[in-house]
Amino acid sequence: METMLTVETLEKSFKDKQAIRDISFDVRKGEIMAILGPNGAGKSTTIRNIMGIMYPDKGSIAFRGHNEIPRHKIGYLPEERGLYKNVKVMDILLYLAELKDYPLKKARERALSYLKKFDLEGQENSSVEELSKGMGQKVQFISSIIHEPELLILDEPFSGLDPVSQELFKTEIRSLAENGTAILLSSHQMNLVEEMCDRLFMMHNGKRVIYGDMDDVKEKYANFKCTIRGKNDPHVLENLPDVERIKQDEDTSVLYLARDVHPVSWLKHLPESLSVQELSIDRISLHEIFIDIATDQNLAQKEGAAYA
Numbered sequence: 001m002e003t004m005l006t007v008e009t010l011e012k013s014f015k016d017k018q019a020i021r022d023i024s025f026d027v028r029k030g031e032i033m034a035i036l037g038p039n040g041a042g043k044s045t046t047i048r049n050i051m052g053i054m055y056p057d058k059g060s061i062a063f064r065g066h067n068e069i070p071r072h073k074i075g076y077l078p079e080e081r082g083l084y085k086n087v088k089v090m091d092i093l094l095y096l097a098e099l100k101d102y103p104l105k106k107a108r109e110r111a112l113s114y115l116k117k118f119d120l121e122g123q124e125n126s127s128v129e130e131l132s133k134g135m136g137q138k139v140q141f142i143s144s145i146i147h148e149p150e151l152l153i154l155d156e157p158f159s160g161l162d163p164v165s166q167e168l169f170k171t172e173i174r175s176l177a178e179n180g181t182a183i184l185l186s187s188h189q190m191n192l193v194e195e196m197c198d199r200l201f202m203m204h205n206g207k208r209v210i211y212g213d214m215d216d217v218k219e220k221y222a223n224f225k226c227t228i229r230g231k232n233d234p235h236v237l238e239n240l241p242d243v244e245r246i247k248q249d250e251d252t253s254v255l256y257l258a259r260d261v262h263p264v265s266w267l268k269h270l271p272e273s274l275s276v277q278e279l280s281i282d283r284i285s286l287h288e289i290f291i292d293i294a295t296d297q298n299l300a301q302k303e304g305a306a307y308a
């Protein structure tokens with residue numbers, strides 16, 4: 001897959017605070033790449049450097065191998081929402097398309113088709129201030145793709161959306177990637193990221209902690225957990241082999257198992273005295289991997305892992 005965006009050893013400080021350091025990744029044509037991390041990890045700083053809103057202290061950013069970034073080929077949905085308030089929806093979409101040198105006739109057609117797709121048919125003459133927050137966000141999303149960008153950067157596209165609108169955004173983002181757009185997406189909704197993204201770059205305290213294919217990351221970091229419904233003594237559960245920690249909530253216990261545990265062999269060692277109404281074994285979710293990393297409990301941190 002062709003590399004559209006290459007970010008290399010990016011560094012940025014604000015006064016004495018180093019916001020990001022040694023950040024390197026790429027985004028390829030037709031893929032959805034997630035940039036993840038807890039609040040303050042440095043995601044928006046990375047994105048703002050890519051967008052030329054600020055300049056890195058060190059490192060480089062290239063589009064298709066060139067350091068000249070063609071802004072008209074990039075679409076950007078910033079974390080800060082907001083469009084000019086007293087302007088009509090169609091006027092703002094055409095204005096933004098024109099800024100990107102996109103033909104106006106085509107832009108109008110695309111705007112009407114997207115407004116229809118996003119349940120905003122007939123709103124082209126409404127002014128932005130008449131729209132609800134979610135409707136405004138849809139218009140802003142349309143404005144980021146109106147000019148058919150080759151690279152699309154979406155900073156928290158799902159925040160503040162109802163489930164139906166989330167689904168609409170999800171479908172559209174997927175279809176853009178299928179049609180060849182390279183997408184860099186930041187989100188805190190791990191279930192959506194897990195479902196949609198091909199690769200991920202996870203950062204913490206301004207540094208990379210995980211970088212790789214979603215499936216490889218899950219295989220490498222998503223240890224198994226065993227969930228048991230039944231009243232059991234936590235000390236007994238904690239002392240079972242290969243149990244790293246447990247979480248108990250009323251009569252449900254979740255046992256987080258060590259790396260490389262083979263679930264079938266592990267099950268054979270459970271004592272018959274355990275109370276079991278239900279039992280399931282799954283790999284932990286991306287959400288749990290994220291929490292482990294954000295709370296310094298896990299793996300990637302302990303290993304000092306830089307996984308690529």
Ligand SMILES: Nc1ncnc2c1ncn2[C@@H]1O[C@H](COP(=O)(O)OP(=O)(O)OP(=O)(O)O)[C@@H](O)[C@H]1O
Pocket residue numbers: 014017018019037038039040041042043044045046079
């Ligand atoms: N303009 C700025 N001036 C000073 N410090 C800043 C500025 N922008 C970001 N920072 C600091 O840089 C660090 C990274 O912030 P950034 O906004 O990139 O994080 P983030 O991962 O996008 O977080 P969130 O998920 O909360 O949006 C934080 O410590 C933040 O306080």
